Amino acid sequence: MNDMSDGYVTADGRQIGGVIMEMKNITLRFGGVVAIKDISFDIRDGEIRAIIGPNGAGKSSMLNVISGFYIPTEGEVMFKGVKRGPMKPYQVARLGIARTFQNIALFDGMSVLDNIMTGRLTHMKSGLLAQAGWWWTGAAKEEDEHREKVEKIIDFLEIQNIRKTPVGRLPYGLKKRVELARALAAEPKLLLLDEPMAGMNVEEKEDMSRFILDVNDEFGTTIVLIEHDMGVVMDLSDRVVVMDYGKKIGDGTPDEVRNNQDVIDAYLGVAHD
Numbered sequence: 001m002n003d004m005s006d007g008y009v010t011a012d013g014r015q016i017g018g019v020i021m022e023m024k025n026i027t028l029r030f031g032g033v034v035a036i037k038d039i040s041f042d043i044r045d046g047e048i049r050a051i052i053g054p055n056g057a058g059k060s061s062m063l064n065v066i067s068g069f070y071i072p073t074e075g076e077v078m079f080k081g082v083k084r085g086p087m088k089p090y091q092v093a094r095l096g097i098a099r100t101f102q103n104i105a106l107f108d109g110m111s112v113l114d115n116i117m118t119g120r121l122t123h124m125k126s127g128l129l130a131q132a133g134w135w136w137t138g139a140a141k142e143e144d145e146h147r148e149k150v151e152k153i154i155d156f157l158e159i160q161n162i163r164k165t166p167v168g169r170l171p172y173g174l175k176k177r178v179e180l181a182r183a184l185a186a187e188p189k190l191l192l193l194d195e196p197m198a199g200m201n202v203e204e205k206e207d208m209s210r211f212i213l214d215v216n217d218e219f220g221t222t223i224v225l226i227e228h229d230m231g232v233v234m235d236l237s238d239r240v241v242v243m244d245y246g247k248k249i250g251d252g253t254p255d256e257v258r259n260n261q262d263v264i265d266a267y268l269g270v271a272h273d
C-alpha cells in the first residue's frame, strides 16, 4: 500500500482520512489468562477495519478495549490524539462510538421502531421533563425530530414492513439488522460490530455486507468489525488485523493478509464455524 500518512483514496473511490484511534502496546489479562499480548494498530477515519482470528484469539476482548468497556492492563488507547481513561457507557456514546453485540441485545417485547428509538437516548434532552408534564411542546417537537431520524434509518435498512413487529417474533437475520439500526440511531462516528454475520445464511450475509458498505459510504461512518467468516471480511474491509492466541500476527490490506504465511498457518487453512 502507498504512503497513507494523510489518508488515501480507495480503489472504489472512498476517501480514507487520518488516524482517529491508536491502540498502543495493549495487553489485557484476566487473572492468569493473557487475552491480548502487546498489540498495536490504528484505525483511520472512514475505513472498514476488520479484526479476525480463530476462536479464543482475543477478538472480543479487543473490541471491548476499543469500546472502552475494558481498560487494558498495559498500554494506551488514543482517541483523536487524546489518551482515553476509564469511561462510563454514556461517555463512550458521547464520543460518537456505538456497537452491536455478538448475542443480540434487543428488547424482545418491544416493536422494531421502539427498539431503534432507544438508540436515540443519548441525543434526548427532554425525557424527564416531558414525563413530568413540563414543557410538553418542546418535548413533542424533539420526539418528532428523533422519529424522523429513526424513520430514515428504517428506510435505509429496508425494514419498513416490520417497523411495528415485536422484535421477539423476527428471524435471526432481521434481528441483527434491527440491532444495526439501533446502533445507527445514535449517529455514531465509529461503529463497532461484533460478529455481524454470525449465524446467518448466505443471503442474509450478503444483505448485511451490503448494508455495512452502504453505511460506510453514505454516512462516512468508520467501522470496526470482528468476524469469523473470512470471505465476508476480505470482501468488506479496507484493512485487516489478524490475531492468534492474543498476539497480532498480521495487519494490512486483505491481499497482504491473505498472502501472509503466519496467517495462512494459523487461520486460513483451518475451518471455523
Ligand SMILES: Nc1ncnc2c1ncn2[C@@H]1O[C@H](COP(=O)(O)OP(=O)(O)OP(=O)(O)O)[C@@H](O)[C@H]1O
Pocket (backbone or CB within 6 Å): 030, 033, 034, 035, 053, 054, 055, 056, 057, 058, 059, 060, 061, 062
Ligand atoms: N471475562 C473473561 N474472564 C476470563 N477470561 C476471559 C474473559 N474474556 C475472555 N477471556 C479469555 O481470553 C481469551 C480470548 O477470548 P476472546 O473472547 O477475546 O476471544 P475471541 O477471539 O473473541 O473468541 P471467539 O471467536 O470464540 O469469540 C480466551 O482464552 C478467553 O477464555
